[in-house]
Amino acid sequence: MENQSELIKVDDNIKRIREQIAEAALRSGRKSEDVRFMAVTKLQENYLVNRAIADGIDLIGENYVKEFLDKKDFLNLDGVEKHLIGHLQTNKVRKIITEVDMIESVDSMEVAEEIERQCEKHGVDMNVLIEVNIGGEQSKTGFDISEVEEKAAQISELGRVKIQGLMTIPPATDDKRELRRLFEEMRKLFVDIQDKKQDNINMNILSMGMSHDYTEAVECGSTEVRIGSAVFGARDYSKKH
Numbered sequence: 603m604e605n606q607s608e609l610i611k612v613d614d615n616i617k618r619i620r621e622q623i624a625e626a627a628l629r630s631g632r633k634s635e636d637v638r639f640m641a642v643t644k645l646q647e648n649y650l651v652n653r654a655i656a657d658g659i660d661l662i663g664e665n666y667v668k669e670f671l672d673k674k675d676f677l678n679l680d681g682v683e684k685h686l687i688g689h690l691q692t693n694k695v696r697k698i699i700t701e702v703d704m705i706e707s708v709d710s711m712e713v714a715e716e717i718e719r720q721c722e723k724h725g726v727d728m729n730v731l732i733e734v735n736i737g738g739e740q741s742k743t744g745f746d747i748s749e750v751e752e753k754a755a756q757i758s759e760l761g762r763v764k765i766q767g768l769m770t771i772p773p774a775t776d777d778k779r780e781l782r783r784l785f786e787e788m789r790k791l792f793v794d795i796q797d798k799k800q801d802n803i804n805m806n807i808l809s810m811g812m813s814h815d816y817t818e819a820v821e822c823g824s825t826e827v828r829i830g831s832a833v834f835g836a837r838d839y840s841k842k843h
């Protein structure tokens with residue numbers, strides 16, 4: 603059932619987040635257009651996602667392959683860019699390869715190699731981001747900061763996998779100083795790789811910042827924030843397959 607007040611909340615949330623992104627971009631010496639606003643749609647109601655799209659959201663992020671395939675026909679995705687942002691098992695790559703515009707969560711050589719194989723098979727290229735485990739957490743996927751350059755170079759040699767930048771999920775902490783330190787470290791890595799101008803490695807996108815830390819991320823140089831619960835409210839985990 604559509605709930606009118608939930609729809610209005612989505613409108614208000616998007617408006618407020620846009621303003622905050624614009625202000626944070628200014629504080630970092632940039633323009634609001636320099637930061638893309640992704641709505642993270644996992645486990646959210648389709649009608650709310652469609653409202654966000656009607657409000658001008660043109661980039662969505664999905665975590666789970668099956669969930670996305672099951673619901674995509676109910677979403678008004680004309681002109682909307684779709685990125686996979688969740689950990690991708692290699693056996694799911696073939697299901698998603700022609701369905702999304704970017705895979706932000708390349709977190710192992712195995713998944714990069716499988717993306718290459720599936721691209722070959724379908725005669726397509728795939729834009730990707732390299733996921734960095736910036737907090738060095740055991741529980742998290744992503745490359746260790748010390749190995750990112752080497753792995754990016756290896757991935758760039760595959761051919762059809764097109765590196766467009768870096769993505770990270772920082773540790774869950776309320777310590778804003780620590781978050782800033784980690785975001786700045788990401789920014790430095792991003793610029794270092796950018797400056798090397800290597801073949802088949804573009805550093806256009808620095809994807810960092812979620813509902814609780816997007817203003818800090820933008821202030822530290824993020825070019826894309828991925829925001830779920832601050833747009834749509836809490837996720838309904840009972841919907842997870």
Ligand SMILES: *Cc1c(COP(=O)(O)O)cnc(C)c1O
Nearest residue numbers: 642687812813828829830831832
């Ligand atoms: C779920 C998710 C988000 C959004 O998280 P919120 O805290 O709801 O904004 C962003 N990025 C990734 C990779 C996610 O899995």
